[in-house]
Amino acid sequence: YYAQLKDRIGNDADTRNIVLPVETEASSSPPVDVAQKLTKLSIKPALTLLEFIDKAPIRNPIPTTENLKINETYKVNTPVKPSLAPVMAIKNGWLVRGNEVVVGNRQDVQWWNGSARPYGLKNSKAHITRFVPGRSGKGLTDDLDATTDSMKNGSVKILDHNYGLWYDRRRDDHERIRRMDGDVWAPFYELPFARSGQDKAWDGLSKYDITKYNLWYWDRLKTFANLADQKGLVLIHENYFQHNIIEAGAHYADFPWRTANNINNTGFPEPVPYAGDKRVFMAEQFYDISNANRRAIHKAYIYKCLENFNDNNGVIQLIGAEFTGPLHFVQFWIDTIKEWEKETGKHPIIGLSVTKDVQDAILADPNRATVIDLIDIRYWHYQEDGTAYAPQGGQNLAPRQHARLLKPKKTSFEQVYHAVAEYKTKFPDKVVIYSGDNFDSYGWAILMAGGSLSNVSGISAANLTLAATMKPFLLGTTKQYGLANAGKAYILYNSSADAINLDLTKAAGTFSLKIQNTRNGSILKEEKVNAGSIIKINKVGNGDEVIV
Structure with a gap:
């Protein structure tokens, strides 16, 4: 054990190596001098384990000083209050920290599969609720301070978190069998609910x-x-995870809400009616809130999701990962949030991340639309030809099942801009983010349409502060886009081959103009221009360009 410990943590293991000493050898043919030494040692009784334990104060004495109280001997340092990043809030329809629009790469978390062995660690992603007993680090129990430091200093600024599909790795085999024992395998993807200590669940x-x-x-x-609020990061908190109640039967086998797995009489059918003895279709029952017992449990759980972060500002609450559920459950979720906000006086950032039909229905409902702060375009998109790929909610199919049926075509820069701009125009005071098809390839389209949480790179803090004061507009030529604080500042994006003609006839003074590379922010050209006329900004190179 101590040899393995030393391999893992190095020489620090020596300080923990406290074992009963064996100071003699057991050779069957010892040299004469060794035989003489062992003969002398045989006069004394062997050291017992009890005696060894009793000598612990001699091996590791506790320092004492006469006439001093323990609180004078051991001073407890007053914890230093951490400094906080500027507050994340909504201003002018943008998600900002302080005065800067929030941008950055986004990462989700691993929710099944994995190994705590060396070969399983190298490709693992940062996590929050992964647990490997006694071990910390990449792919193990993450050191959250180190993780958030890495995010602060790197490109990933947003972590999208949902709970695990199942607790331990045995279920990664995707079998539905009841486990014979609780001999679970790490790493564990922890779940929101406590064990009761009663009876046996399927795992x-x-x-x-x-x-x-x-x-x-x-x-x-x-x-x-808390660390995100100190370091300027964002946590997207997915309240539910739909993967448990649709598709493969194994997804449901260890699910805490399954009647066989809890003591709360959730009322779902047992034995589980697996379709074809393989698939699970439990979404409709799970989202049915007419059952008073389940409704109360849902309500308490949603309250927990909110109150856990009630003094944080860098958290966005979404209904759930892979959510394609029905309108009535989204209405219930929003109504519950509205009650909580009324009771507590708190107002967290609530995002609407659902199918397009459900999204539009909620936003057209004045009583519920007021609860929504952020619109997440995730489960639909405009295809390259301008038509919408928009599966309906409440059809008991997962996003990838919809995709197999409807066979969506890819989107484009123009169509991502179209989607974000459409909702920014309709709802200018709400934040719009885009998480749909190939979202991480279209950061500039998202930003230029007025969207937040884009992954644009090479844009300075000063320009993000400028962007927070601006609104999107279109220039005269296709593939040319603008953000403007009219007459004061502009950010322009040119993906055409033509020059941009910017109307500054109503502005006065001199503007500093910089043409930048869209990928790294390097300055390609810099000049001064006089306002009072339409200025022509020619392309410098062949690629897309940003003009500030």
């Missing part, structure tokens, strides 16, 4: 009590949110 551990919560899971999320 061999005790059943869940889904009215009580896994304190470690929620504390980890809270710790990450």
Whole structure:
């Protein structure tokens, strides 16, 4: 054990190597001098384990000083209050920290598969609620301080988190069998609910009590949110994870809401009616809030999702990962949030991340639209030809199942701009983000349409501050886009081969003009231009260009 420990943590293991000493050898043919030495040692009784333990104060004495109280001997340092990044808030329809539009690469978390062995660690991603007992680091129990430092200094600024598909790695085999024992395999993807200590769930551990919560899971999320507020990061908190209730039967096997896995009488059918003895179609029942018992559990859980972050500002609440559920469940989710906000006086950032039909229905409902701060275009997109790929909500199909049926075509820069600009025009005071088809390839389209959380690179803090004061507009030529604080500042994007003609006839003074590379922000050309006329800005190179 200590040899393995030393391999893992180095020489620090020596300080923990406290074992009963064996100071003699057991050779069957010792030299004469060794035989003489062992003969002398045989006069004394062997050291017993009890005696060895009793001598612990001699090996590691506790320092004492006469006439001093313990609180005078051991001073407790007053914790230093951490400095905070500027508050994340919504201003002028943008998501900002302080005065800067929030941008950055986005990463989700691993929610199945993985190994705590060396070969399984090298390709692992940062996580919040992954747990490997006694081990920390990449692919193990993440050091959240180190993780957030890495994010602060790197390109990933946004972590999109949902709970695990199942707790332990045995279920990665995608079988539906009941486990014979609780001999679980790490890494564990922790779940929101506490175990009851009663009976046995399908995974061999005790059943869940889904009215009580896994304190470690929620504390980890809270710790990450606190660090995000210190380091200027964003946590997207997905309340639910639809993957458990659709597609492969194994997704549902260990699900805490399954009747066989909890002590709360959730009322779902047992044995589970797997379609074709293989597939699961439990979405309609799960989203049915007419069952009073389940409705109360849902409500309490949504309250927990909100109250866990009630003094954080860098958290965006979404209904759930892979959510293609029905309108009525989204209405219930929003109504519950509205009640919580009324009771607490708190107003977290609430995002609407649903199918297009459900999104439009909620935004057309004045009583519920007021709760929504952020529109996430995730489960639909405009295709390259301008038609919408927009599967309906509540059809009991996962996003990838819809895609197999409808066979969506790819989007384009122009169509990403179209989608974001459409919703920014309709709802100018709400934040719009784009998480749909190939979103990470179209950061500039998102930003130029007025969208937040784009992954544009090479844009300075000063320009992000300027952007927060601007609104999108179109120039006369196709493939030319603009953001403007009219007469004061402009950010232009030219993906055409033509020059941009910018109307400054109503402006006065001199403008500093910089033409930049869209990929790294390097300055291609810099000059001064006089306002009072239409100025022509010629292309410098062949690629797309940003003009500030």
